[in-house]
Amino acid sequence: GAGVSQSPSNKVTEKGKDVELRCDPISGHTALYWYRQSLGQGLEFLIYFQGNSAPDKSGLPSDRFSAERTGGSVSTLTIQRTQQEDSAVYLCASSRRTGVYEQYFGPGTRLTVT
């Protein structure tokens, strides 16, 4: 079946512009996660959605970052007034639900802020 998809695969933007990154999770997966990964580093948790519960936003680095998940499926991560330090690969993952279930990751969006 289809895996997690993300778009765009690459995004180059100018400092100060807003960007939207999209994630399509695996159908039926109720849990969705956003991470970012800087070059050579491990993953940094950003935000987590589980079903209709309020998302856990504790990993968002600043109020310029926000995310929503519509209809329990597609999610959009928005970064306002981008800064150069926002440059990273943004990864989305989904899992059947919370708990000890494997996460399935998308290929990521590489964001470059110039």
Place this chain on the structure above:
Amino acid sequence: DAKTTQPNSMESNEEEPVHLPCNHSTISGTDYIHWYRQLPSQGPEYVIHGLTSNVNNRMASLAIAEDRKSSTLILHRATLRDAAVYYCIPGDSNYQLIWGAGTKLIIKP
């Protein structure tokens, strides 16, 4: 959160077994040990997880020390496609896993 220690990198020959160690001395009693790997320019993929007993699946085996302070991921016969960064991550839920820098596995043909 449990702190993990993994070698920065390891090398192995193709078609030989690989043992990837991980120390997690502060692991709590309810933490599972998750292993993921990340191939170049791809998102991570799940490898295996376990709690106390050794675990096997089609990709690998996980050997967990009796005191649970360390574990070893075993690739029985490495191929070039196994070259990746391997992450060892203790956690009681996939929700709040803390990802370290992992071990870069280099496979020599």
